[in-house]
Amino acid sequence: MTRQWLRQLRPDPGRPLPDPAISPAAATAMTAVLGPEPVRWAVQTANTMAAEILGQVPEHGGGPAPLATLRRSTESTVLAALRLLLTESSGEGAALPDEALEGCREFARRGLRLDQVLRGVRLGHARLTQELTSAIEQYVPAGERLTELRRITEELFAHADTHAGLMAESYIAERDRWRGSDEAARRKTVDDLLAARPVEPEAxxxxxxxxxxxxxxxxxxxxxxxxxxxPASERLQHTATALARTVGTDSTLMIPATGNIAWLWLHAPDDLTGLTDRARAGTDHAPGVHLAVGPPAHGMAGMRRSHYGAREAERVARLTPGNWLTDYREVRLVALATAAPEHAHWFLHDLLGPLASDGTRVRELRETLRVYLAEERSLRAAAGALHVARNTVTYRVKRAEELLPTPTTPGNTLELRLALEIARTLLG
Incomplete structure (x- = not known):
């Protein structure tokens, strides 16, 4: 039989379906081959694969950047497998997708062992086999299922074997190149600093x-x-250089984290007054580049402190896309309050009740109440900040308070303000 049943694949509505992690161009190309719904199925399956790999081999994780790389790698692997199965190709002459090669480079730079890399490959292919087995039960006629299951299993086994071999070869080559490079020595020093391991300052x-x-x-x-x-690396370098020029320093340290993420340290100027505003207005940032800045801090411990502040600012920025530059000092309260996202959601829903609902009107009421409380309940100041009439503020605050589970009192203002700040980040 032909493999046209693969074009009937649909994502499970009861499971999370994130946006594709691969590039829009790659997603468009695969959609032309497989169709839009099988691509969505592949994205959902790859997301499940990534979660299982992280659960079994946590070394694959470590923050938003490694997770994004892992998701790109698993998505490209699932899509490549579907394409091979659809064309009933033997897989001869197969090559690793670019996203999987990117994963090999990152694994080598982060010091993952080869057995950890290959265990992730095996876990991923095991999950893919399970998902396709379930799909055969759903989409293939009963009389043809056993034959199709045997064929799919044999072809997936061969594909997984080839894929694992190519991953091992690429990883070893990248690891050997990386170990002999000056870049590796610099990254090792940075990793030691960030892990608070003993480092001799002059060295x-x-x-x-x-x-x-x-x-x-x-x-x-x-x-x-x-x-x-x-390329992403050039856009990142251009923006880093422009930022240093705006800050007024020519002493910088830039370390590639992944293909499209870099870590940067600058010597802070003596005068930090208005530095963030100057950076926003004066930095010639490249298209598509975002920047998260940590707090100024001194010495080797300060490098670690400022970096982790920048990482927290990055996390908050990814929750609320829009501004190209995010300063930790402007979002540190929200960063602290959302460090455990699930707990933060519980907190804001407990405090806000129906005021935590979706919808433009409810968001407008939330924002008005937030500004009103931030302006110490001054109708005039809130109206000026929101650019609306005082009567409008009065009406919105009254309506917002009616939606709260408990009335606002001086005793719960702090918690309420915190819930509104969290909602602004997590709910919009």
Missing amino acids: ATRRLRYDVARTHLAAVLWCDDTEDPL
């Missing part, structure tokens, strides 16, 4: 070509997929 300064004893301003830069012809 670190010499290896990094950056004075670790100064006051630092750390940043995380990352790129969206755009149509810009410049």
